[in-house]
Amino acid sequence: MSAGALTIVEAGSTQVTDLGRTAGPRYGVPANGALDQRSARIANILVGNPAGAALLEITALDLEFTADVDILIAVSGADAHLTVGGVERPNNQPVSVLAGEPVAVRHLQRGLRAYLAVRGSFDVPLLLGSCAPDSVLGFGGRLAAGDTVPVRRATPPIVNDHFRAELYRLGVPETAMDFVVDVTDGPDIADFGDTAARLFDAPYLVTPTSNHIGLRMTGPLPERLATGEVLSRGVPVGAVEVPPGDELLVLHRGRGVTAGYPVLAVVASYSLDVLAQVRPGQRLRFRRVAAEAAASRARIERAELDSLRHRVDAVFAALDALFVSNHGRTLL
């Protein structure tokens, strides 16, 4: 049941997505979903949504919309110039929006993708439990000007009555935009012999054919020395491959789930978020890490998000208690 709707005024390159179709690969369908999973999680946490709630993924171009009910939003990921009713508002904070006020997300910098969550999330069709668009299946896709996105609930404004501003510090963990990409050795690294080490020789330049399926980049190319047929196998998200041609291929969440190319290295789960923010024309470096180190860093990043959720929940509880004492009814 929806309480209202967003109406898209300027769509840019925006889609409704979530953390992805985790059940899909069993049936030959990639997970897809938010390419920068961490930023998507942060945006949802900041409005009190479950981790897997549907939200907007905004890629490179400007977005503008209005809502026909009061809503609470948060923008995370690439630095965005967020305005509500023409007034600049912060990223990485819950921001109240009144019905009819134009919301604009413009001039994405320090990254390629921003995420905008609305408290209560959206009513959108699901496929295998996920709303993530799949360009191969022809499911979902980019929003267009004039589209409406149903919002599940309205949220009355939570701005301070006296200052019209937030007085809390939520402490959203910083995202490093140094474009260092951690990789662990792939299961087929031996196929590349000594040439595998070329991956760490020099920076790679990301080329414009990159997308949600994979990033293509030029730089020193390792060579497959082993010969013989490779049977199709499941390919991990983050697989680093050397297909025919003169580019390195790093697969992302839209990758074909099976392929017959040997896997030289695999990008650490947290570095997939970094890859999601690299623009064509920018350079990145690979850094070889041990599997235990990658696992440990992944756990630390998740623990940071868990404690962010605790802080946000505490703030919402306090705001709600205050509202109840002042107005005799619950805010959230």
Add this chain to the structure above:
Amino acid sequence: MSSASVVISSSGNTALRVAAVTGDRETDWRLVHHLARFLDAAHVPGIECVIPTYDAALIEVEPTASLEQLAGFLSHAIGSLPVERPLTDSPRTFDVPVLYDLDDELDLASVARAQGLTVADVIRLHSEPTYVVRCLGAPGGSPMLDGPAFPAPVPRLASPRAHVPQGVVSVAGRQATITPAAAPGGWALLGRTPLSVLDLDTEPFVPYAPGDLIRFRPIERDEYDSLLGTRMAAS
């Protein structure tokens, strides 16, 4: 880590590859699919998805899961899988009509040349066998099959096509498939089926499962036209 029948290796910090090495490819195939079914049914916390293929299974886990513990658990569990049991007691058979590439728009003639065969031989070798669906693959749940009995493996195209339409019947290496959804691809294309393979209103989106059977049947243009858009179904 390895036991007698599998080699388990990490594929990044959120996936394990279990490669079956029993020495028998049918046993390898059954092992990885029984493993996938076991893990589906067990609902092991931390496991997101299993992708069983011909001789390997990729197990995707959440970033907070421990791959070491999972590998230890798997090497015990695999010992008790019913690897001799068929994947299905009553496999369904799918009859797939194919308009082979007689207008020379696809790769039929070049495959024939490279194999030292006539076009008629290639069609015969491709449409003679009854194929076992080995696994569902990319794109869109393609039925991954063993390739026809060509003299040599079929090389992948030097430069992949940016757009392979749905319904194309293709081969590469010692494998064959049907493409349910349009996608880029580097396989050699032999022909097209008029059947519609993908149906997003049913989950999963394709009508066959690993262990089912597929037969290709050469058809002419008029039959292709009359069948175009018919949903693929078991005979």
